[in-house]
Amino acid sequence: MMLAMLSEAWMAMWANRLRTILTMLGMVIGVAAVILMLAVGQGAQQQVQDSIASMGSNLFIILSGSTTSGGMRMGGGASPTLTVEDAQAMEELPLVAAVAPSSPGTAQLVYGPNNWSTQVIGTTPSYLAVRDWRLSSGMPFTESDIRAATRVALLGQTVAQNLFGDDNPVNKTIRIKNSPYLVLGVLAPKGQSLDGRDQDDTVLVPVTTAQRKLFGSQFAGTVRFIMAQAESADSMPQVEKSINELLRQRHRIREGMDNDFTVRNLTAMANTAADTTKIMSLMLGAIASISLLVGGIGIMNIMLVSVTERTREIGIRMAIGARGKDILLQFLLEAIIISVIGCFIGVLLGVGGAYAVGGMTGMTVVVTISSIVTAFIVAAGVGIFFGWYPARKASMMRPIEALRFQ
Amino acid sequence: MTKAVIKIERLCKDYITDAGTVPVLHDISFAVAPGEFVATMGPSGSGKSTFMNILGCLDVATSGSYFLNDRDVGHQSRDELARLRNEVIGFVFQGFNLLPRANLEDNVALPLIYRGISRSERLAQAKTMLEKVGLGKYHRSHPNQISGGQQQRVAIARALVNHPKLLLADEPTGNLDTHTSREIMALFNELNKRDGITIVLITHEPDIAAYAQRLVRLADGRVVYDGPVEQAIQAGPAA
Numbered sequence: 001m002m003l004a005m006l007s008e009a010w011m012a013m014w015a016n017r018l019r020t021i022l023t024m025l026g027m028v029i030g031v032a033a034v035i036l037m038l039a040v041g042q043g044a045q046q047q048v049q050d051s052i053a054s055m056g057s058n059l060f061i062i063l064s065g066s067t068t069s070g071g072m073r074m075g076g077g078a079s080p081t082l083t084v085e086d087a088q089a090m091e092e093l094p095l096v097a098a099v100a101p102s103s104p105g106t107a108q109l110v111y112g113p114n115n116w117s118t119q120v121i122g123t124t125p126s127y128l129a130v131r132d133w134r135l136s137s138g139m140p141f142t143e144s145d146i147r148a149a150t151r152v153a154l155l156g157q158t159v160a161q162n163l164f165g166d167d168n169p170v171n172k173t174i175r176i177k178n179s180p181y182l183v184l185g186v187l188a189p190k191g192q193s194l195d196g197r198d199q200d201d202t203v204l205v206p207v208t209t210a211q212r213k214l215f216g217s218q219f220a221g222t223v224r225f226i227m228a229q230a231e232s233a234d235s236m237p238q239v240e241k242s243i244n245e246l247l248r249q250r251h252r253i254r255e256g257m258d259n260d261f262t263v264r265n266l267t268a269m270a271n272t273a274a275d276t277t278k279i280m281s282l283m284l285g286a287i288a289s290i291s292l293l294v295g296g297i298g299i300m301n302i303m304l305v306s307v308t309e310r311t312r313e314i315g316i317r318m319a320i321g322a323r324g325k326d327i328l329l330q331f332l333l334e335a336i337i338i339s340v341i342g343c344f345i346g347v348l349l350g351v352g353g354a355y356a357v358g359g360m361t362g363m364t365v366v367v368t369i370s371s372i373v374t375a376f377i378v379a380a381g382v383g384i385f386f387g388w389y390p391a392r393k394a395s396m397m398r399p400i401e402a403l404r405f406q
Numbered sequence: 407m408t409k410a411v412i413k414i415e416r417l418c419k420d421y422i423t424d425a426g427t428v429p430v431l432h433d434i435s436f437a438v439a440p441g442e443f444v445a446t447m448g449p450s451g452s453g454k455s456t457f458m459n460i461l462g463c464l465d466v467a468t469s470g471s472y473f474l475n476d477r478d479v480g481h482q483s484r485d486e487l488a489r490l491r492n493e494v495i496g497f498v499f500q501g502f503n504l505l506p507r508a509n510l511e512d513n514v515a516l517p518l519i520y521r522g523i524s525r526s527e528r529l530a531q532a533k534t535m536l537e538k539v540g541l542g543k544y545h546r547s548h549p550n551q552i553s554g555g556q557q558q559r560v561a562i563a564r565a566l567v568n569h570p571k572l573l574l575a576d577e578p579t580g581n582l583d584t585h586t587s588r589e590i591m592a593l594f595n596e597l598n599k600r601d602g603i604t605i606v607l608i609t610h611e612p613d614i615a616a617y618a619q620r621l622v623r624l625a626d627g628r629v630v631y632d633g634p635v636e637q638a639i640q641a642g643p644a645a
Binding site: 008015 | 521
């Protein structure tokens with residue numbers, strides 16, 4: 001019975017090929033748009049999430065200097081007030097996973113005929129843990145390198161490529177500001193940061209080496225900033241509070257006085273960026289859904305025309321024994337076939353289009369099974385929803401009136 | 407005593423229009439025994455088409471009773487009426503009413519779809535019926551490729567495919583020339599005589615009515631004559 005109805009529906013659609021295809025096109029475009037937009041939106045989301053993950057999770061950055069200091073307001077980092085000892089004390093705080101004091105500066109690097117100017121960060125081994133940064137080859141430096149202020153370095157991917165090309169930099173000696181440094185390892189690639197900087201264009205050296213031998217601070221033992229990682233996202237407010245208390249105590253800041261440091265929650269800032277892209281991807285999806293809706297209305301429109309046009313056929317069918325539900329099923333099946341086939345083509349086009357856009361623009365596109373399944377179910381639902389009314393109209397006709405229709 | 411195929415008592419039909427209620431059929435009582443061949447005649451507006459639609463379960467009476475094959479048609483749901491049209495009645499129309507885009511065997515097989523019969527069985531039965539009306543070799547043709555007489559034969563094959571007790575024909579020769587009309591009427595005659603199918607047809611041509619055994623003449627919604635066809639035809643249209 002169902003099979004017979006399917007072939008009846010198919011026959012009717014075949015008889016009106018062009019109209020069927022045009023109706024289907026509405027569906028195809030709707031579904032393809034939804035899938036494409038979801039893929040682009042989710043791609044953007046993924047990109048932001050990757051950048052956040054590359055930054056490290058549950059991060060605070062503590063900047064030296066004060067933003068508000070008495071009558072005169074100074075920018076962050078204006079006066080070097082943070083020390084390696086501050087960092088060590090912070091490490092003792094509960095719920096703090098890792099702390100890395102950082103002393104960045106710019107220096108010229110030379111290896112053989114190649115030279116490269118880059119950011120050199122003096123830090124401790126826990127910097128790698130805080131930033132969730134692995135080595136792609138070699139070994140990290142250790143606490144003993146910190147104590148002895150040895151001339152060792154870890155190269156970022158960009159630096160390694162510029163100085164060594166395809167050669168392995170590990171255990172080679174480079175010159176930083178004309179002093180020799182042994183390359184202990186190469187950092188794994190991290191890509192761009194949220195603000196678009198190349199995170200791989202950097203070199204890590206022991207913080208003591210940077211302070212004493214490389215940049216030579218006039219305030220011995222101070223660092224520009226300290227990165228601290230909380231154990232979990234939930235503990236972040238408490239960690240922020242205890243860092244503030246600890247540093248105020250260590251810096252002997254009296255009640256009512258401004259801090260001489262700034263604690264920033266990097267993860268919260270990153271999450272804002274993530275939320276923004278999420279809203280963007282939702283909006284893209286919503287706009288695409290409208291085209292799906294328009295496609296559905298197209299189906300309803302054509303089905304209504306078709307029902308009117310085929311009133312006589314409906315009358316004949318009823319006269320020879322078709323029940324209302326037989327007529328309903330026939331027209332409903334037509335709508336469903338149109339939307340399912342349209343949806344299928346739409347999925348192919350949408351997925352293909354998403355990868356084409358990804359390939360041509362270099363954007364990250366993410367096509368998920370769930371977005372395909374959702375588009376499919378919604379499209380079939382649209383077909384049933386918009387096919388129902390015309391089909392019902394057909395099934396409610398009175399046989400003699402339908403037969404008399406010219 | 408064989409039971410009646412059609413038994414109508416005090417049947418009335420009114421149409422409700424904007425101008426008010428228009429009575430079409432008054433107080434008709436009528437019965438058809440199995441195997442009868444009845445012609446219905448009457449001038450335009452006499453209500454014969456309405457009468458036929460009610461007999462064919464396409465329309466329902468305003469009052470009175472109609473028993474088809476001992477079933478009270480007046481108290482059936484829409485679905486039950488569809489079932490009666492499908493299984494008990496075969497309907498032949500003046501305008502053939504074939505589906506233009508389906509080929510002949512699909513047209514003939516159409517009523518079988520609504521009985522849930524498999525496709526191969528449907529096509530086999532449709533082919534048998536097409537052979538019976540002399541169109542077996544045209545089973546793949548489409549209605550617009552054959553003549554009007556042939557189309558009416560296809561329509562008759564479609565009406566017969568469910569082996570109905572009753573064949574209703576509303577001016578089956580109205581769109582056909584004299585020669586073809588005779589062929590169609592010969593086919594009706596054969597179905598009635600050989601297969602014992604009960605036939606009720608509407609016509610306005612006396613020589614078509616002459617093929618039947620019994621004539622019912624309607625005027626202004628009333629039965630004005632019900633008797634053997636020979637007398638009526640001899641007596642002329644005024645009878």
